[in-house]
Amino acid sequence: MTIEVKNIVKRFGSFAALDNVDLKVGKGELLALLGPSGSGKTTLLRIIAGLDWPDAGEVTIDGEDALGHGASERHVGFVFQHYALFRHMTVFENVAFGLRVQPRAVRKDEATIRARVKELLDLVQLDWLANRYPSQLSGGQRQRIALARALAIEPRILLLDEPFGALDAKVRKELRQWLRSLHNEIHVTSIFVTHDQEEALEVANRVVVMDKGRIEQIGSPGEVYDNPATAFVHGFIGESIVLPVEVSGGSVRLGDRPLNIAADGAASGASKLFVRRHDMQIGPAGTGSLEGAVRHVRSFGPIQRAEVALTGGEGKTVIEIDAPRDRELQAGEIIGLQPRRYRIFAAQD
């Protein structure tokens, strides 16, 4: 099922939670809305679900206007960050809820409902918990039950609000892969909200990066990581080294030190140079555009992470770089650095 969002505006008082947002979601997609808190991602999700209403704009689901219908008529599965399971009902009744509240004309008989619930509990691999109450489950189990409950109504689309946000790191990782494979199995158009870039890049087919109520970039996980469209996306996704540079007529300077890199068409003026930590080429002192003293080295796995105090530039700039361990760095050593891949964005006030 497709979802189309057009020119959505939503204000809370004078705060613009969503500022002219456009988005198209294709059939069977698994889309991530990624952004820091306050970026409007949850508000957008709630508007699609019908739990919030925009001040202006359109939402269509399958080409049909959704804003004319309340949440209960939209057939949208919603999974809450804190599960929102009905605490006075057993797991079984929680999952059955959506089937039991259907209008009498379309309501299934008890045997069909029981079979369907059983099927869903099998799908989330928790059929053995059917008679427990939510308070007797772990966080991961609760979230899987919440998902089964949302799927019970055979939703046209599935919306997940920070589905793994309240879980600890290890469980989060497991559930991610599980959600990925579940989506491969049932193929319902899904949108999930997260502030965790790793989660978004790992699970989604397409990532929508949001900041301050606007969409900064839409692209595949590879695109948003390798070709960030804006300074915000570069800074938010992946770890970046950010250096304040001056661009003038195609040449780039850090303080009074000219850098041997092309401006790549960046406009003249104060700018920011973004380099991924692992995209700094390390050489002996005197090679490369930058030079610095290694202050501290930590090695783990295949990489060593070094803190380097740059010489030149404005005062003492300290950056962290990741280098392969083919050449062990020593604290105190002076090294030359050359950005291998980089992006230059105009500095915003």
Place this chain on the structure above:
Amino acid sequence: MSTQTTFVTPATRLQAYSSTADLAISPPSGRDASTRARSAVASKDLRSEPGPIRFIIIALAISFLTIFVVLPLLVVFASAFSKGITAYFAALAEPEALSAIRLTLLVAAISVGLNLVFGVIAAWAIAKFEFPGKTFLITLIDLPFSVSPVISGLVFVLLFGAQGYWGTWLQAHNVQILFAVPGIALATIFVTFPFVARSLIPLMQEQGTQEEEAAISLGASGLQTFFRVTLPNIKWGLLYGVLLCNARAMGEFGAVSVVSGHIRGETNTMPLLVEILYNEYQFVASFAIASLLAMLALITLVVKTVLEQRLDEGQTPRDELRDEP
């Protein structure tokens, strides 16, 4: 939503509510924190207190309770049975006594029933929606607690009395409100209004709206959401409020006394009859009725304790089980 909610026992519920909600008449902020700190210190000191002092303090508390609570209660029952069991039941079988019991039950049923509905609506509005004038509404709900019951009764006299605003109109249409059941019920409703709303607001605020949102997104209608999700979640708090409301409705004296007119066998509730009989030196009869009210109090106390336990169970955030690795 926080799973680590501050633990609020029902006993401190009303007080905690009035100091946490942004009430215009709220007591100085920080009072909660300071009392908690003080009691923590006191209990620590108590444990380190030498035996005799501990004994004296406990003895003082118990004797105080005995003199001011237990003794009067015993006197009520002793006086009621002072002429024997036959006299006791004879006094209760008097037509006047029966009429008072009937009237009290009727008024309690009306006022508890209506306040149940009003209270749930008011608590729902306050806990689940944001709207201008919310603080004012919260203050208004508390008004009956801060006004003397006699004044509450007088208000109805001013409205419905012969010289009141609507008195002439009511007389012309032959509608009897004052000195009749409607007046007594109105006064009782007014006085007991806050109980249900106040016991529900903190509970509903704590529970938030997520379960309702979940229900709606699963296709439930408004009514289905209320009866299948909201009501089961608040049932113990609701019962708690109803219980207190009922106890007050049956025991109310001041406001009812002003509007009742004391027509014997017609508009006397049990508390009013107790006073009348006492003034007529019919001590056995007076205390017999009083003993019924005292029993109501005792039953209320027991049920209240049970309900508080249920509420605490429902509220204590159980430790989330660990996910298996």
